[in-house]
Amino acid sequence: MTEQMNGSKLSGQLALVTGGGNGIGRACAHALAALGAEVAVLDLGCDPTGAGPSEQAATGVAEEIRAEGGRAIGIFADVADERSVATALEDLRKRSGPPQIAVMAAAIMRNRMSFNMTEAEWSGVVDVHLFGTLHVLRGVLPAMVERDYGRIVTFTSIAGLFGVTGAASYAAAKAAIEALTRTVADEYRDRDITVNAISPGARTRLGESASATERGAAGQQLAMGPLQQRTGLPQPKERGEPHHVARTVAALCLPECRLTGACVHTTGNMVSIVPPWQRHQVIAAVGPGGLDLEHWAGALR
Amino acid sequence: MTQSYIVTDALGELGSAVAARLARDSVRLCLSYDEREVQEPEGQGQRLTPSDLTERLSASGAEVEWIPGRFDDPETAESLMRAALDGDATLAGVVGCANAPATGRLLDVSPETWRATADTHLTGMFLLARAFGRAVRLGHPAALVLITSPAGLHPIAGASPLGAISAGVAILAQCVALETAKYGGRAYAVSQWATTLPSSQPGGYGKAGADLVAALATDRFVPLPSDLGPNTVAELVDFLIHTPEQLASIVESAGNQVASYRRTPRLTFALREDSTPADVLSALNGYAQRM
Numbered sequence: 389m390t391e392q393m394n395g396s397k398l399s400g401q402l403a404l405v406t407g408g409g410n411g412i413g414r415a416c417a418h419a420l421a422a423l424g425a426e427v428a429v430l431d432l433g434c435d436p437t438g439a440g441p442s443e444q445a446a447t448g449v450a451e452e453i454r455a456e457g458g459r460a461i462g463i464f465a466d467v468a469d470e471r472s473v474a475t476a477l478e479d480l481r482k483r484s485g486p487p488q489i490a491v492m493a494a495a496i497m498r499n500r501m502s503f504n505m506t507e508a509e510w511s512g513v514v515d516v517h518l519f520g521t522l523h524v525l526r527g528v529l530p531a532m533v534e535r536d537y538g539r540i541v542t543f544t545s546i547a548g549l550f551g552v553t554g555a556a557s558y559a560a561a562k563a564a565i566e567a568l569t570r571t572v573a574d575e576y577r578d579r580d581i582t583v584n585a586i587s588p589g590a591r592t593r594l595g596e597s598a599s600a601t602e603r604g605a606a607g608q609q610l611a612m613g614p615l616q617q618r619t620g621l622p623q624p625k626e627r628g629e630p631h632h633v634a635r636t637v638a639a640l641c642l643p644e645c646r647l648t649g650a651c652v653h654t655t656g657n658m659v660s661i662v663p664p665w666q667r668h669q670v671i672a673a674v675g676p677g678g679l680d681l682e683h684w685a686g687a688l689r
Numbered sequence: 690m691t692q693s694y695i696v697t698d699a700l701g702e703l704g705s706a707v708a709a710r711l712a713r714d715s716v717r718l719c720l721s722y723d724e725r726e727v728q729e730p731e732g733q734g735q736r737l738t739p740s741d742l743t744e745r746l747s748a749s750g751a752e753v754e755w756i757p758g759r760f761d762d763p764e765t766a767e768s769l770m771r772a773a774l775d776g777d778a779t780l781a782g783v784v785g786c787a788n789a790p791a792t793g794r795l796l797d798v799s800p801e802t803w804r805a806t807a808d809t810h811l812t813g814m815f816l817l818a819r820a821f822g823r824a825v826r827l828g829h830p831a832a833l834v835l836i837t838s839p840a841g842l843h844p845i846a847g848a849s850p851l852g853a854i855s856a857g858v859a860i861l862a863q864c865v866a867l868e869t870a871k872y873g874g875r876a877y878a879v880s881q882w883a884t885t886l887p888s889s890q891p892g893g894y895g896k897a898g899a900d901l902v903a904a905l906a907t908d909r910f911v912p913l914p915s916d917l918g919p920n921t922v923a924e925l926v927d928f929l930i931h932t933p934e935q936l937a938s939i940v941e942s943a944g945n946q947v948a949s950y951r952r953t954p955r956l957t958f959a960l961r962e963d964s965t966p967a968d969v970l971s972a973l974n975g976y977a978q979r980m
Contacts, residue, residue, distance in 0.1 A: 419966070502815070502822050502861075502865055503821075503822030503823045503826060505815075507812075510812065511812065518807065518857070519803075519807075523800075526800070533796075547860075548860055551863030551866070552864060552867065553864065553867045553868045555864070556815070556818070556864040556865065557815070560815070560858070563859065563860035564856050564857035565853070567841055567853045568795075568849055568852070568853040569844075571795070571844040571845065571846065571853065572795050572849070575794050575795060575847065620953055621954050621957075622957050622959075632960075635965070635966055635969055639967070639969035640970070642967065642970050644974065645973070646978065647977040648977075653954065657961070658957060658960075659957070659958055659969060660954040660955070660957040661956040661957075663955055664842065664844060664952065665939065665951070666950065667948040668937065670946055671946070671947055671948070684925070684928055684947060687948075687949060688947070688949045689936055689937065689949075
């Protein structure tokens, strides 16, 4: 075992990492393995647009982890396909048991302004992100409930938290994931099952691919800059790398984690909690004299 | 010049209230409904028919055109827009209402229900927003209002898939506002708690419904009677469509309250390059303890 693989905080635990074949998912797989977890690296091996499935992405990362002295297997599966996920989890159960940890980093992007977006571009992104998360949640939760233990990390995005131009499908799916995460966390609050969402900022091929699309600004906004200024999120000293995000994901997978139902934005050296939407101004729509229209514009700015 | 408006699910409580609010002289109302819902009433008494509503709206001087079709069918949104832009009409507003109140705990909701809710509510809203954006770019500086549920802003146990899908709709509106602003477009998500649908009644979804009402309530919150609630939401929709500036893009109408929504990051901390996951967790657990 190498120096890197001497962690034991997660020894005896099985971690499923979707999208583990590249970018942030790959970094998460390595980080969890370094803490002693056996890692199931699930990936369809597509490029950021969803094209070109390949087993190599998942098996390659599993080989990397094993070469460093860790335990890992690669799983070639499609999170957007409920049957594919169910089959993969059943095979995993037979081989290693059900996962105690699930990290859902599978992602594609098809950036385009909403008025130019095709139905296929819309549904492709929603299927991978929202339904991909849903399929895995439904697959791993029953065993976690039975054991009264689980650590789940979903992936949302700054786009889903605040809105962005050129990526409406991605933003809508990510917003749905954030709300789903908070809802599911609330449903299992009385158990030792934590469910948190990560909003990552890191240099990845996914972010870089956005720059080459119709609306390159979307990629730049997602990475850093104007969007972060609009949202009040901190600017890191240097652009974040996947391993920075993986460090926070790994933290949320530790047995000692007490945080649940939270959204954690992490980029570079900065970490922030992003709360749910909150009322900024509240006014009485109906006053004693009827509808109070003249106050509405002021309150709703 | 004729001002045109599009309202979907116009036979529903909220859609019909919005259509009635927008009806006036020199206005064209392009309305849709899902034929499946008309054919399969859910035992809630006599359902409004297109001819009933046409009669009522025409009395206000409005021209009414019906485009029945599924909300998640691209042709429905495109047909509505063609009707709205026909002749010398100028598009003024597009209001997306969708009746998709499916809810429950995650493991109790079937994948089929999830898919149907996402198709109807989220994909349907995207198709409408896309048609809206295209019209705005053609020179119609209009407003888009997507009606959604407070379950998206106040995620609570037992409220999926409605909560997740509603959150997606809210951000979709925010994205469309950003994308169409330079062409004169405005876009809003209106989270409403005013109709008498089962989802809106305290206890209508058991604990989830009661928890949602608790989340909505402030010390000034007063639920409105069913005959006034939808009209208040319709008033807000009318106000947003006809206010020329883009206000906060996520707005709530619940009972007697109207509210704007924002979010501000909390607990920001910096890590060292050699910080470990345990260091990160220490800070996050501290936050959890304080909350």
